[in-house]
Amino acid sequence: MENAAIDETIITSLKQLEIPGEPVPFLDELIHIFLTDASLSSRNLSTAYTQKDWPNVNRWAHKLKGQARNLGANRLSDVCSNLEILASQTEKANADALIQASEDELKAAITALRGYLRTS
Amino acid sequence: METAVSNTPPKRFTITLDDDLMISPIIARTTGIPSLVFTTGEALLKKASSLEPVAAFIDVHLGLNLSGLDVIPHLRSIWKYTPIVIITGDDNADIIGDALAAGANDFIRKPIQPAELQGRLQARLAEMNQLRYQDEVVFGDLVFSKASGEVRYRDKRVYLPKLEAKLFMILLENREMIVTKESLKRRVWGELTIAGNTLDKRISKLRSFISEVGAPLRVEADYGKGVCLKAEKEDDEANRKNKIKGAG
Numbered sequence: 001m002e003n004a005a006i007d008e009t010i011i012t013s014l015k016q017l018e019i020p021g022e023p024v025p026f027l028d029e030l031i032h033i034f035l036t037d038a039s040l041s042s043r044n045l046s047t048a049y050t051q052k053d054w055p056n057v058n059r060w061a062h063k064l065k066g067q068a069r070n071l072g073a074n075r076l077s078d079v080c081s082n083l084e085i086l087a088s089q090t091e092k093a094n095a096d097a098l099i100q101a102s103e104d105e106l107k108a109a110i111t112a113l114r115g116y117l118r119t120s
Numbered sequence: 121m122e123t124a125v126s127n128t129p130p131k132r133f134t135i136t137l138d139d140d141l142m143i144s145p146i147i148a149r150t151t152g153i154p155s156l157v158f159t160t161g162e163a164l165l166k167k168a169s170s171l172e173p174v175a176a177f178i179d180v181h182l183g184l185n186l187s188g189l190d191v192i193p194h195l196r197s198i199w200k201y202t203p204i205v206i207i208t209g210d211d212n213a214d215i216i217g218d219a220l221a222a223g224a225n226d227f228i229r230k231p232i233q234p235a236e237l238q239g240r241l242q243a244r245l246a247e248m249n250q251l252r253y254q255d256e257v258v259f260g261d262l263v264f265s266k267a268s269g270e271v272r273y274r275d276k277r278v279y280l281p282k283l284e285a286k287l288f289m290i291l292l293e294n295r296e297m298i299v300t301k302e303s304l305k306r307r308v309w310g311e312l313t314i315a316g317n318t319l320d321k322r323i324s325k326l327r328s329f330i331s332e333v334g335a336p337l338r339v340e341a342d343y344g345k346g347v348c349l350k351a352e353k354e355d356d357e358a359n360r361k362n363k364i365k366g367a368g
Contacts, residue, residue: 013233016234017149017234033145062181065209066209072231
């Protein structure tokens with residue numbers, strides 16, 4: 001079975017931190033942070049790649065990896081991990097494909113996470 | 121960017137050094153107390169000597185400037201008995217080893233698992249308090265002697281039986297933070313199987329002892345999450361005394 005964009009067990013553990021009746025469910029709060037911050041990290045990653053600024057490719061891939069892991073976006077996290085490795089290697093043959101994959105997986109993660117929102 | 125640290129930080133708080141803004145809310149929710157967030161090592165080091173956190177959670181990777189690893193030795197020299205837990209999304213074991221060698225007490229990987237964070241924090245708090253307090257634990261006007269189980273509050277004293285003393289020590293170490301019932305059972309009774317309401321009965325007895333010395337503390341049970349020892353606010357203490365006077 002293909003990996004889902006979001007690991008449900010992470011979502012479940014975060015939901016357990018919610019306080020009944022809170023105006024904005026805690027998970028929603030985290031998803032909103034992700035929607036803003038992960039998108040920014042992804043844009044910075046693309047910019048760094050365009051400029052072939054490999055230290056910053058590494059930096060933004062690492063940051064996006066952490067943001068993805070927080071919410072169980074494991075496919076995105078794995079792609080970012082591969083980008084970190086690529087940034088530190090001499091051979092960069094797969095770079096285009098990995099950057100594209102990171103953008104695709106971010107879109108998939110965002111779509112999946114929006115499905116968990118209970119507030120706008 | 122740093123969180124505005126007001127002139128009066130909350131009484132019990134942790135510190136999170138991480139430029140990932142999801143981390144400090146997760147830590148705050150898990151521990152039940154606020155977590156002051158700093159996004160750069162420089163900002164934290166400027167404020168560190170004026171802060172007394174319960175624990176500090178430090179991201180190893182922090183962008184381009186000071187890394188978490190760079191900051192840890194300075195924090196350790198300022199906070200001798202504060203647990204420092206590193207947060208890492210890195211699979212590299214060397215980073216963890218380096219952080220522990222630099223003065224961190226423990227580590228936790230992303231994604232943060234709340235139960236794991238609670239367990240590690242409680243264990244490190246217990247260790248650091250063992251180092252910090254030879255025998256007496258002082259909390260305001262309350263003095264608890266670990267060896268004798270004596271609780272002194274102003275001119276009153278009471279002696280806690282062994283199990284209540286253990287319970288009190290754990291809750292005092294983790295005051296204002298939620299401790300799960302499973303964790304309490306394990307730490308007080310170890311591997312023994314105990315009856316379902318044994319812990320609740322001990323908690324009830326502990327409440328009586330606290331009330332007997334008039335200490336401004338209350339043991340709150342959140343049946344979904346665990347138990348928490350909280351300091352009463354001044355008006356709560358006044359109300360409690362008025363109730364006692366009225367009953368007398």
